[in-house]
Amino acid sequence: MRPGFSIIFLTTLIGAGQGLFLALYGAVRFGVEFLRAHDASNPFGGPFVLEQWISLVAIAAGIYLMLRQAPVVTLKPAPTLPAAQGA
Numbered sequence: 001m002r003p004g005f006s007i008i009f010l011t012t013l014i015g016a017g018q019g020l021f022l023a024l025y026g027a028v029r030f031g032v033e034f035l036r037a038h039d040a041s042n043p044f045g046g047p048f049v050l051e052q053w054i055s056l057v058a059i060a061a062g063i064y065l066m067l068r069q070a071p072v073v074t075l076k077p078a079p080t081l082p083a084a085q086g087a
Helices: 003-035 050-067
Strands: none
Touching: 003 050
16 A cells, blocks of 8 residues: 555544544534533523534534545655666
8 A cells, every 4th residue: 555545544534533523522412402401691692502502613613524625645756766787
């Protein structure tokens, strides 16, 4: 396997895995916050509490990590050594 391919593949795979975790964690956390009783008032107003707003940011960041494109890397061929002349 070519090292350039494996580096690009692994960094893309790791980013997608982290994005998936972040998006799923945010989605579960968002749902759990509906079940909790909140003592503090909502600082931003609207239907969501602060923890749900943070969960929405985590979901958006996770989706971004999953969908971003891997950097395009062009590899130059390795230099070839000239054939040894009769020694």
